Amino acid sequence: MIQMIEINKTFEKQEAVKNVNMTINKGSIYGLIGSNGAGKTTIIKLIAGIYKQDDGQVLLDGSPIFENQALKEKIFYISDQPYFFPQYTVKQMAKFYKSIYPAWNEDRFLKLAEVFDFSMNKKLHSFSKGIQRQAAFWLALSTMPEVLILDEPMDGLDPVARKKVKNLLIQDVADREMTILISSHNLREIEDICDHIGILHHGSLLMEKDLDDLKSDIHKVQVAYRGDTPNHLENQLALLHCERRGSVMVCIIRGKKDEIQKVINLTEPVIFDILPLTLEEIFIYEMGDIGYAIKNILV
Numbered sequence: 001m002i003q004m005i006e007i008n009k010t011f012e013k014q015e016a017v018k019n020v021n022m023t024i025n026k027g028s029i030y031g032l033i034g035s036n037g038a039g040k041t042t043i044i045k046l047i048a049g050i051y052k053q054d055d056g057q058v059l060l061d062g063s064p065i066f067e068n069q070a071l072k073e074k075i076f077y078i079s080d081q082p083y084f085f086p087q088y089t090v091k092q093m094a095k096f097y098k099s100i101y102p103a104w105n106e107d108r109f110l111k112l113a114e115v116f117d118f119s120m121n122k123k124l125h126s127f128s129k130g131i132q133r134q135a136a137f138w139l140a141l142s143t144m145p146e147v148l149i150l151d152e153p154m155d156g157l158d159p160v161a162r163k164k165v166k167n168l169l170i171q172d173v174a175d176r177e178m179t180i181l182i183s184s185h186n187l188r189e190i191e192d193i194c195d196h197i198g199i200l201h202h203g204s205l206l207m208e209k210d211l212d213d214l215k216s217d218i219h220k221v222q223v224a225y226r227g228d229t230p231n232h233l234e235n236q237l238a239l240l241h242c243e244r245r246g247s248v249m250v251c252i253i254r255g256k257k258d259e260i261q262k263v264i265n266l267t268e269p270v271i272f273d274i275l276p277l278t279l280e281e282i283f284i285y286e287m288g289d290i291g292y293a294i295k296n297i298l299v
């Protein structure tokens with residue numbers, strides 16, 4: 001488990017991270033979302049043990065990460081601009097990582113050569129940005145990290161490569177409880193992979209939520225009646241928002257699906273569907289003012 005406890009980090013006079021408390025459970029995929037300058041990279045570098053916090057604690061399984069070699073060997077960080085030694089091939093980088101990551105798995109490395117369809121003997125700098133990023137995933141997953149930290153991981157990957165990478169990540173989480181921290185500007189890009197989301201704004205964590213809890217508690221409903229809409233609907237349901245589109249009402253309702261279905265079926269609608277909600281819609285309707293602040297920081 002990763003814990004940040006009352007973390008502050010200031011650069012010169014710039015407060016990059018303000019009193020942040022964050023918990024990332026083992027085996028979880030945690031998405032850290034925020035606009036430019038929100039503090040995502042600073043948090044990531046604190047957890048990777050690259051920066052030292054001004055106050056508070058950054059812990060992995062209860063021990064401080066900064067300057068802790070044994071813990072850092074269990075963590076792999078892919079930055080938004082993956083770094084390789086000049087003139088090195090994938091194979092040469094693999095040899096380097098093998099010497100510093102004790103859990104390096106050569107079989108895994110060779111197996112992944114079948115997934116990543118490019119040569120391990122070509123110089124990395126001769127590859128495109130997207131292939132270099134794929135190479136970073138290939139090397140990272142071969143170190144068998146307990147914690148994988150990814151800064152804007154999907155940047156530059158085409159849809160096929162994205163899918164490939166997402167599948168590999170999910171497999172490692174399922175097979176060996178790898179923990180993943182992903183930062184992104186784009187909620188939509190990572191909502192299908194994360195189980196927890198933290199929203200960061202101007203250095204503060206606005207909220208931290210379990211996605212299943214969020215999704216099971218709010219629903220979008222499309223409903224139409226032969227005559228007028230029954231008045232008592234709003235007394236019996238927690239309506240967060242309702243709008244009329246022609247003869248159809250589209251409503252966002254807080255509550256469990258079964259209960260909502262039961263109440264609406266009793267009113268004998270001519271049309272009644274429960275529609276999928278995007279995470280963005282959930283944030284906006286569920287969180288009121290904060291939701292609108294979040295809407296503005298989501299691209």
Ligand SMILES: Nc1ncnc2c1ncn2[C@@H]1O[C@H](COP(=O)(O)OP(=O)(O)OP(=O)(O)O)[C@@H](O)[C@H]1O
Nearest residue numbers: 011014015016034035036037038039040041042043
């Ligand atoms: N090394 C540094 N020196 C001075 N200020 C810094 C440094 N690193 C970050 N900052 C400042 O801290 C704040 C948070 O930056 P950070 O890079 O963590 O944000 P971010 O959410 O990752 O942004 P982006 O999405 O643009 O990458 C910004 O105001 C930034 O200017």
